[in-house]
Structures are given as C-alpha cells and as structure tokens.
C-alpha cells in the first residue's frame with residue numbers, strides 16, 4: 176500500500192493558502208493587522224487576573240458565555256438569544272458558512288476581508304465575488320441584488336467600514352439590499368468603532384440580517400480572540416447547531432467582560448486613533464505619486480507609483496511591517512494600520528526616504 180496525500184485530502188481546497196501570515200520579528204513596528212496600538216490598560220489587566228480562580232483553569236468555560244452575552248446584550252440592546260460569541264469573529268464567519276452548507280453560494284463584495292472566501296471554501300460552499308465599483312469601492316447594488324436573487328445564494332458578506340478599502344456602506348444601502356434579498360445578509364462591523372453607521376437599528380425589521388463584531392480592534396483584545404454575532408434569535412439558534420463546544424475560553428470571556436465594563440478607557444484610544452488616521456492620511460496624500468483612499472477605519476489604503484511589493488520590502492528592511500495588497504482591483508495597493516504617534520512618524524519618515532531613493536521625491 177502506498178500513502179498518497181491526494182487520496183486523503185480534499186482536492187477542492189488544494190489551492191487554498193493558509194491565512195496570509197506576515198513575517199514578524201521582535202523590534203518591528205507592526206502596522207499590518209489593524210490592531211489597537213496602545214497598551215491594554217494595566218488596571219484592567221489586574222481586574223481580569225483578579226477574576227480568574229483556580230477552577231478557571233481546571234473546569235471548562237461557560238459554554239454559553241452567559242455573563243459576556245448579557246453584557247453584550249446591554250451594550251447593543253440585542254436580546255441574549257440573538258447573540259453568539261466566537262473564538263474571534265473568524266470562527267463566526269466559519270460557522271455561518273458551515274451552517275448554510277456545502278454547495279451553497281456565498282456572495283462577497285470584493286475587495287474585502289479574505290476570510291469570507293477562505294471559510295466559504297473550507298465549508299465546501301461556493302464563493303461568488305461581486306466586485307465593488309471603482310474608483311471609490313462603493314457597492315455595485317444591481318449586481319449584488321442579482322447575485323442575491325439566485326436561489327443558490329444563502330449568504331451575502333458585506334463589510335462596513337470595509338477592510339481593506341476603508342469606506343463604509345450607508346445604512347440605507349444595506350436596508351435596500353435586505354429588501355431584495357432572501358439570503359442571510361452579514362454585515363461585518365469589525366471597525367465600526369472608528370466610523371460608519373451601525374446596522375443595529377435594522378435588526379428589528381430584518382430577520383435575515385446578521386451583524387459581526389469583534390474585540391480585536393478597538394477593544395485591544397486581538398490576542399484573546401473574542402468576536403460576537405448579533406441576529407434574530409431564530410437565526411442565531413440555527414447557528415448554534417454548528418458551534419464547537421466551549422469555543423471561547425474562560426480567560427477571554429472574563430477579559431471581554433472587563434473591557435465592556437470600562438468602555439471609557441477605549442473611547443480615549445479610539446479618539447486618538449481617528450485623529451491620527453486623518454493626520455496620517457493627509458501626510459501620506461501629500462507625498463509625491465501617492466494616492467490615498469478615504470478611510471473610516473483604523474487603517475489606510477494607499478497606492479504609490481512604485482511597485483507595492485518593492486515598497487513593502489523596503490519598509491520591512493527599515494523595520495516597518497505593513498500589508499502588501501497588490502492584486503485584482505487593488506493594483507499596487509498597500510494598507511497601513513494607524514499606530515501610535517511615534518510609530519506613524521517613523522513610518523512616514525521611511526516612506527519619504529524610500530520615495531526619494533527611488534526617484535519619486
């Protein structure tokens with residue numbers, strides 16, 4: 176007998192690359208993953224540690240994350256039955272895809288967060304891309320509605336503000352899509368704390384709306400992986416069928432509760448990030464040959480006349496890690512996360528240097 180990988184592993188995901196892991200080494204200025212650049216407040220760390228008990232280690236976590244869901248319920252006004260928490264919103268994206276099943280069509284307004292496509296494929300669903308309109312990356316309403324009208328379409332992923340383009344979708348536009356869709360419309364609000372209009376007020380009217388949120392961005396808990404989903408109780412009930420048991424560990428549940436109880440701490444950081452985003456956007460736009468796309472999130476998409484791969488590598492050599500997004504609809508585009516003031520300054524100095532070195536200055 177010979178063992179052949181091909182006989183064992185699914186061939187339909189053979190071309191799936193694992194999530195685009197970025198090179199990382201200590202000392203790099205990390206502006207690649209849209210994280211909160213500030214230190215998690217020490218006093219809140221202490222509060223989290225105080226709430227951990229010996230049995231937080233030995234016993235399984237609360238499978239239904241009751242306390243956290245109750246706090247999220249108070250924060251959003253959505254009933255507990257309409258809330259599901261996940262090991263990052265990535266897990267919730269996967270659950271949505273698993274719940275609609277293999278063969279289902281999943282409509283994705285691209286360019287956008289890559290995990291919608293990847294998780295669709297992992298679940299055996301079929302991603303259907305509906306490109307946003309150029310140059311402003313607004314939704315192609317007609318094309319979306321056409322794709323949504325297909326009986327095979329079960330899910331539509333919209334991201335607002337959109338990663339990586341930075342623009343938000345007006346609420347009325349999402350309502351108009353909901354009016355014409357029989358599929359579940361998922362609005363990913365991972366960056367909603369930095370700008371854009373939330374779709375929360377639409378939840379009461381549209382049982383086929385699902386909202387995704389995360390603690391990884393504004394709330395600075397990327398390392399602890401906490402996301403949540405809001406929807407109609409009957410929809411969320413269906414999603415519980417595919418949820419892994421004990422999917423959110425005790426430490427993360429406690430940390431997210433503490434973060435929610437101290438939102439004022441994060442509001443100050445969000446204010447600083449939004450202010451620095453606008454400053455950084457202006458500074459970048461003033462550089463020769465640089466086009467900046469308006470952002471309502473905590474990152475900025477931009478394009479230079481130079482090849483994106485080269486700018487990315489040169490920045491990396493200089494100690495700054497950003498994202499090279501060169502690809503369809505994002506030709507020669509890069510994305511930089513808004514960091515702390517000194518990090519943004521360092522990034523700008525290096526950008527200027529690279530442009531001068533390459534004859535753009």
Ligand SMILES: Cc1ncc(COP(=O)(O)O)c(C=O)c1O
Pocket residue numbers: 208209262263264265266288334338363365388389390391397400401402
């Ligand atoms: C739009 C969007 N949704 C979801 C996620 C994943 O968030 P989480 O850390 O909660 O899995 C990201 C992370 O970059 C994102 O950009």
